[in-house]
Amino acid sequence: MKKILFTVMSAAISFAAVSQETIPLYEGAIPNSKPSQLQEKSEVAGNGRFLISNVTTPTLTVFLPPADKANGTAVIVVPGGGYRFIAAEHEGTAVAKALNEWGVTAFVLKYRLPSDETMTDKTIGPLQDAQRAIQIVREKAKLWQINPKQVGIMGFSAGGHLAGSATVHFDQAFIPNPLKTSLRPDFAILAYPVISFTDEFAHKGSREQLLGKEPAPDKLKFFSLELQVTKHTPPVFLMHARDDKAVKVQNSEVFAEALEKNRVKHDMYLYEKGGHGFGLINTQSDVDWMKYVYQWLFNQDLILKKR
Template sequence: MHKITFTIIALSCMSVFQTKAQEVIPLYANAVPNAKQVAMEEKSELGKDGILRISHVTVPTLTVFTPPAGKANGTAVIICPGGAYSILAFSHEGIDVAKQFNEWGVTAFVLKYRLPDDSIMVDKTMGPLQDAQRAIQFVRENRKQWHIQSNRIGIAGFSAGGHLASTAGTHFKQAYIDNPHKTSLRPDFMVLGYPVISFSKELMHAGSRKNLLGAKPTAEQDKFFSNELQVTPQTPPTFLVHAKDDAAVPPGNSLVFAEALKKNGVEATTYLYEKGGHGFGMHNHTSTVKWMDQLHTWMQQHRWVK
């Protein structure tokens, strides 16, 4: 297993986070599947809004965040930052969230996944899902290294990262990566923040749909990636959060997914803010309610945290 050790310094609007000697693991030990051999330089930019944005990813990785000594509880979560399948909002929808999970004893893995691009992928529609499946496979197969239990590995995602997480949570029966050990690719739970779910005309986020599927997707592609249509009784229990005034990704995305889950007998909890817009990460500053507290209670109820 190849590892990289480095220091992350990520600025946010509220504070500065620094993690020393953070472990960064290339997602694939050998060749990256579905990849074209082209040169592309990855880009990282810290915006004036304090958000670290990463683009042009050709080497997907997992950045590991471990709980304080003696606090790990056997639960893990893979975090997919959002960014309309164009960039990765790596700080407030990745690093910051991972550190909060650590406080609850959860080992967190921030996924730097490939963004759909015809110039670097044979089939750009499948690249992100392959990386999400590989992340679940990797964590499950190497769980003993971090004292993780095999049935306590979840996935979280925000915006388009929520689409990716829900795609992994509804398409796990088919492996789109090599899986010689038949490792389960099903996440045990999902946490979806203002997620893109549907590519229907009424609910879709046009930018995410275009970036993933191209300008003229087929009806079959729209259906395949409209994850409310892919829910089964085996879909993992899910916590969703959304703001009613989200003008970018309509809150109906969360509502139709929760409805589909409940129709299939799958537990779903949805927290809706009256205001907050889109992209607020862990902190909706229009409300005194902290949705992460709601999530913590939900995870306690399922015994994923104490």
């Protein structure tokens, strides 16, 4: 892996007004769903973070950058929450606004949380929604004035597992795809991601939520993302803290090893301290990890000059 050299950017993020529109992920029937009395719930947790649970109707919220900054690149943002809830603000909305500052069009995904009550097969429900998000963004690229060949995905924690699943399993469509639209992200950014479902490194809460208490071996392998990397996997940037006790840093390390083995472009930034779930700002470090992401995207022409 090459060492990143970054250009110093302003640490301040302007939260100027952005155009926002929330659209349903599916028109008509939602695939792999069944009738349920479950009601979506929003709440502010004790730590002040905004959480959404019991999601049955997935949506995509569009954050358009200022017209004079827009560069045609798009990122689908996938918040984490252990597949139990969605950390919609600090790993969702705040991230979208930061990406807008770079001229990137951002889409925050509110995905279905795995539930036997609401899905026929809960193991593939979130992945269906991630694939559908990629499909929508590509098929409506002209509407949002984005480049359909510059569509990335960014995920945090269990949202990183979902984004990573879409990154390695793009060649198998779990949704109707009549236009044969590519479901392959052009790049992925994974922050303190759940990667492996093996007993050694698994975040067992996320694994149990998605696969149940006694998952089948084939499912464990399918969703252990380090085992699914190929030479066709798109470029990946990884970020993690070495002292993360919730999702072990080895998750990112084994994924990086698999990317290296398959000669997939990638880079990784590891904090010494930071714990888990801090979003954009690690209060235990002076380093802004998003500066590394910016330079990584820029070096690969993934942040394009305005056309």
